[in-house]
Amino acid sequence: MRRFKTVFMRGGTSKGCMFLKEDLPEDRRQWDSIFLQVMGDPDPKQIDGLGGTVSSNNKIVVVWKSEEPDVDVEYLVGQIIVGKSQVDYKSNCGNMTAAVGPFAVEEGLVEAGEPSVIVRMLNRNTDKYINIEVPCKNGTFAQEGDCSIAGVDGTAAELKVNFLNPAGAKTGKLLPTGNVLDHLDIPGFGTIEATILDISNPMVLVRAEDIGMTGVELPEEINANAEVCDLLEKIRGTACCKMGFAKDLEEASANSPAVPKVGFFTGPSSFTGIGGEEIREEEMDICVRVISVFKCHKACPLTSASAVSVAACLKGSLIEKTLSGLPDGNKGLKIGHPSGIMTMYPGLTEEQREIKVSGVAVQRTARRIMEGTVYIRN
Structure with missing residues (x-):
């Protein structure tokens, strides 16, 4: 048996294994095999590992002290593709990003400072x-607090996560196609309007009504609708090809399952969340569902929420064109999702007729669940 030090953490509405880079082999070619065994792939039940059978519970994060100026730590996220012997490094995970700051403080990579420290x-x-x-107390991360986020029981310390200059993370452009509104030709369906943008991760957004949905369906209902899931994957794959990540739909599904993500939205609408609570239309500005690695996310991935909030501010985008009365940017955009409401704060400016995104901030929480040694077979 091989053994590796790890910390199992929740970040936002995701969770996974945190590793210090120094505790892993220098030969990165070994990493995939290690991470897949840690999570128990390719068994979709992941009985022989720590994986939670859905994408949001299958994250790997490798962290190390940075030598870059004005940077404390660097990190790399691996998305385990459930049921496959595949680790996807193409995109960041916004939720697990929230765990990196506390982890860095707890592991001594960044010195704690009271009442808080900027990592x-x-x-x-x-x-x-x-x-x-990151709030701190007694020389380390202060985990306890009164901050609550949708999709997580109880309260914890508030983490303010600010994604700086997030536009063009993978494509180098806020609008990878050059358009705020695209018309995608979907095989077997026809043409559909979409907004494609790259904020922290690439994202394609369509109207719920255009795919025969109301926008308030819960993940189980969406996942059970094979026809809609197939259509959404074709939409995602078409956008993937349009951005140059794949040459056809088959390659998009096989080699780029996490990039881009696809989501559909509708206007403010009341519904019963996955926890049985009533989520009211007056609490939100928009209602969104996001597909993450072929399954509907139980909340809204943080990077996807960032993209939605920026799209809502872009004149002529599908969201801006469809909805009316969106709030001032200073008040934030309230997004309804299967687990509740989340508020995003996009920062946009216009310079010489070009839109600049200085940052997108969000309130998150994180928690260290377990630390110890994980064992793999070889």
Whole structure:
């Protein structure tokens, strides 16, 4: 048996294994085999590992002290593709990003400072910078607090996560196609309107009504609708090809399952969340469902929420064109998702007729669940 030190953490509405880079083999060619065994793939039940059978519970994060100026730590996220012997490093995970700051403080990579310390981070999936304000007490991360986020029981300390200059993370452009509104030709369906943008991760957004949905369906209902899932994957794959990540739909599904993500939205609408609570239309500005690696996410991935919030501010985008009365940017955009409401704060400016995204901030929480040694077979 081989053994590796790890910390199992929740970040936002995701969870996974945190590793210090120094505790892994220098030969990165060994990493995939290690991470897959840690999570128990390719068994979709992941009985022989720590995986949670859905994409949000199958994250790997490798962290190390940075030698870059004005950067404290760097990190790389691996998305385990459930049921396959595949680790996807193409995109960052916004939720697990929230765990990196506390982890860095707890592991001594960043010195704690009371009442809080700003952890300056560089994500190596996207080469983008993120600042996290981490509350501290008694020389370490202060986990206890009164902050609650949708999709997580109880309260914890508030983490302020600010994604700096997030546009063009994978494509180098806010609008990879050059358009705020695209018309995609979908095989077997026809043409559909979509907005494609690259904020922290590439994202394609369509109207719920255009795919025969109301926008308030819960994940189980969406996942059980084979026809809609197939259509959404074709939409995602078509956008994937349009952005140059794949040459056809088959390659998009096989080699780029996490990039881009696809989501559909509708206007403010009341529904019963996955926890049985009533989520009211007056609490939100938009209602969104996001597909993450072929399954509907139980909340809304943080990078996807960032993309939605920026799209809502882009004149002529599908969201801006469809909805009316969106709030002032200073008040944030309230997004309804299967687990509740989340508020995003996009920062946009216009310079010489070009839109610049200085940052997108969000409130998150994180928690160290377990630390110890994980064992793999070889």
